[in-house]
Amino acid sequence: MPQILVQDLAKTYRVAERDPGVLGALKGLVHRRWRTVEALKDVSFSLEAGELLGFIGPNGAGKSTTIKILSGILRPDSGRVEVGGLVPYQERIKHVARIGVVFGQRTQLWWDLPVIDGFDLLRDIYRIDPVCYARTRDELVALLRLERLLDQPVRQLSLGQRMRAEIAAALLHEPDVLFLDEPTIGLDAPSKLAVREFVKRLNRERGVTVLLTTHDMHDIEALAERVIVIGHGQVLADSPFEALRRDVLRERWLFIDFVDQAPEIDLPGVEVRARDGRSLELAFDPAVVGAPRLIAAITADYAVEDIHVEQPAIEEVIAKFYDLHGAAEA
Amino acid sequence: MTALFLLTRYFSASVRGQLQYPGSTILLAAGQFFTTIIDIVAAWALFARFGPVQGWTFGDIAMFFGMISVSFAIADFLSRGFDMFGAHFIKTGDFDRVLLRPRSAALQLIGYDFRLARIGRLAQGLIVIGLATASLSLEWDAAKVGLALWTIVGGVALFVGLMVFQATLAFWTVESLEVMNVLTYGGVQAAQFPLSLYAGWFRNLLIFIVPLGCVAYFPVLAILDKPDPLGAPAWLLPLTPAAGLIFLAVSFLAWRFGVSKYTSTGS
Numbered sequence: 001m002p003q004i005l006v007q008d009l010a011k012t013y014r015v016a017e018r019d020p021g022v023l024g025a026l027k028g029l030v031h032r033r034w035r036t037v038e039a040l041k042d043v044s045f046s047l048e049a050g051e052l053l054g055f056i057g058p059n060g061a062g063k064s065t066t067i068k069i070l071s072g073i074l075r076p077d078s079g080r081v082e083v084g085g086l087v088p089y090q091e092r093i094k095h096v097a098r099i100g101v102v103f104g105q106r107t108q109l110w111w112d113l114p115v116i117d118g119f120d121l122l123r124d125i126y127r128i129d130p131v132c133y134a135r136t137r138d139e140l141v142a143l144l145r146l147e148r149l150l151d152q153p154v155r156q157l158s159l160g161q162r163m164r165a166e167i168a169a170a171l172l173h174e175p176d177v178l179f180l181d182e183p184t185i186g187l188d189a190p191s192k193l194a195v196r197e198f199v200k201r202l203n204r205e206r207g208v209t210v211l212l213t214t215h216d217m218h219d220i221e222a223l224a225e226r227v228i229v230i231g232h233g234q235v236l237a238d239s240p241f242e243a244l245r246r247d248v249l250r251e252r253w254l255f256i257d258f259v260d261q262a263p264e265i266d267l268p269g270v271e272v273r274a275r276d277g278r279s280l281e282l283a284f285d286p287a288v289v290g291a292p293r294l295i296a297a298i299t300a301d302y303a304v305e306d307i308h309v310e311q312p313a314i315e316e317v318i319a320k321f322y323d324l325h326g327a328a329e330a
Numbered sequence: 331m332t333a334l335f336l337l338t339r340y341f342s343a344s345v346r347g348q349l350q351y352p353g354s355t356i357l358l359a360a361g362q363f364f365t366t367i368i369d370i371v372a373a374w375a376l377f378a379r380f381g382p383v384q385g386w387t388f389g390d391i392a393m394f395f396g397m398i399s400v401s402f403a404i405a406d407f408l409s410r411g412f413d414m415f416g417a418h419f420i421k422t423g424d425f426d427r428v429l430l431r432p433r434s435a436a437l438q439l440i441g442y443d444f445r446l447a448r449i450g451r452l453a454q455g456l457i458v459i460g461l462a463t464a465s466l467s468l469e470w471d472a473a474k475v476g477l478a479l480w481t482i483v484g485g486v487a488l489f490v491g492l493m494v495f496q497a498t499l500a501f502w503t504v505e506s507l508e509v510m511n512v513l514t515y516g517g518v519q520a521a522q523f524p525l526s527l528y529a530g531w532f533r534n535l536l537i538f539i540v541p542l543g544c545v546a547y548f549p550v551l552a553i554l555d556k557p558d559p560l561g562a563p564a565w566l567l568p569l570t571p572a573a574g575l576i577f578l579a580v581s582f583l584a585w586r587f588g589v590s591k592y593t594s595t596g597s
Contacts, residue, residue, distance in 0.1 A: 013595065073429045075594045089593060097432035108427060112347035124339045125431055125438075127332065153350070 002046035003177065003209050009043040009079035011065055012036050039065040041233040050207040054224030056214065058322055062233040063213045067179055071101050084176060097126060100170035104182035107162065108169050109154045115165050116150040119172060126173040133172065140168040144198060160191030167198065180212040184219055196222045217314035229321060236325050249317045253310045254282040254294060259303035267297065333437055340441030348446050355446050362450025370395050370458050386524055389465030390554060392458050395522040398546050399455030401485025402518050403448045409493040411442030416500030416507045435589060474553050477568055484571025485545035491578035494585050501588035513540055521546040526559045544573035
């Protein structure tokens with residue numbers, strides 16, 4: 001029995017349409033026109049306990065809807081959803097006591113209260129045993145380096161500090177499952193790294209099942225072995241990230257600086273991406289010609305000053321993937 | 331019990347938050363006191379000049395006025411989360427956060443905030459009741475104190491019910507909620523004076539639809555030992571505050587329907 005099971009999930013919203021202006025608003029009062037939006041069409045996947053899944057897709061693809069259904073806020077139109085054997089929207093209170101949720105864009109804490117007071121309030125909201133609470137809190141405070149923030153009101157924290165506090169707040173009741181909705185949005189580089197490092201440890205060492213949505217592909221690269229790409233309310237891919245890369249954009253790039261003017265190169269499986277004076281950028285398919293052979297062939301014929309190979313950045317892989325599936329935001 | 335404990339925890343958190351700005355809290359409380367007591371001062375000036383109106387003296391009026399003020403102040407203190415629901419929870423999407431916590435949504439909304447500034451109106455109500463007592467030379471025996479407390483329970487329930495009802499409407503629209511102020515603030519204004527002064531249709535509205543008359547007019551008549559000029563039997567008067575509790579129960583039924591609507595549409 002997987003920890004998270006989603007089968008044939010569908011959800012349609014009705015959105016009221018309104019003509020612009022005051023007249024439009026008045027007309028809307030009398031007669032509303034509705035447009036239906038299929039947020040989820042037919043989404044199925046499952047997650048074993050202890051997995052770490054990256055959930056990506058363009059805006060409006062259905063990521064948030066899925067997270068909302070999984071966390072019991074939203075009821076699907078049809079399909080089956082179970083988390084730890086519970087149907088989230090049927091047993092909301094029991095369900096949410098066992099999950100942790102972090103929204104990158106919204107605070108879960110109390111704006112005017114010191115961080116530690118917010119934590120104490122959560123202890124009473126979740127009915128956490130005081131001894132367990134003290135132990136868990138102290139661990140989280142140490143791991144997320146919150147010691148010096150505990151006495152400060154939340155409104156005085158920087159975004160990165162606040163996010164660390166948010167993550168601690170979502171874990172005080174020791175949930176088995178953690179949903180992270182864009183946890184690194186707007187953070188500076190060290191904060192992003194700290195968040196990633198912590199999530200990774202939580203998953204590896206505590207076995208917490210993590211489902212993470214993000215637009216930052218470095219989150220995915222650093223964290224998720226498995227990636228689900230969602231678009232138009234459907235699962236477009238569900239595979240290890242490396243497999244996705246192989247299927248979508250397996251080309252590598254070769255950057256060469258020649259001693260003289262860059263020459264014409266005409267080899268099978270090789271394309272010129274850019275040329276500028278003495279520099280040349282090639283794209284090659286490693287299945288046709290391997291990097292060592294290609295480099296050997298070029299250095300044999302020409303005097304070369306510098307040479308290096310790169311993989312396309314993960315953003316490019318995903319952009320290409322959206323492109324192939326016509327999934328980019330309309 | 332555990333719910334009550336949580337409320338005390340919410341309460342102390344809310345107070346600590348507000349005490350970060352003590353000056354603002356004190357000024358707001360003073361403001362509430364003076365803006366709400368001005369009406370009764372004006373009424374006093376009129377009574378002093380023109381004498382009783384339809385058999386009602388200034389003391390009678392002050393008793394209605396003070397009782398409603400106390401009820402409304404307590405209700406307002408308890409239901410800030412419902413009062414602000416459209417703007418602070420639905421528009422911002424923060425209601426999602428409420429649903430993510432393993433407690434009933436209503437409990438969390440009551441705990442959302444307790445505005446200390448409401449003490450201003452509460453103090454006004456108590457002082458005005460004191461004035462009424464002095465003006466009427468009223469003897470507060472145990473039965474009257476009990477009846478007054480019961481009246482306030484009914485009044486608090488009714489006003490909380492109105493706020494819950496207003497919050498429930500926010501599940502459908504957040505644009506025209508000011509309309510509800512006609513019922514809450516307008517209701518307070520109307521119920522501060524005896525019902526027998528109003529036109530028939532308006533009286534019926536305040537008795538049968540939004541039963542403000544049942545949490546002020548009728549029970550206060552019993553406290554004043556006055557017969558109802560409208561003819562309600564004397565035995566019925568002390569029972570009427572129950573209507574406030576019924577109104578609250580109906581509001582919560584509507585609220586639950588609204589919450590289930592929210593979880594099926596997400597807006």
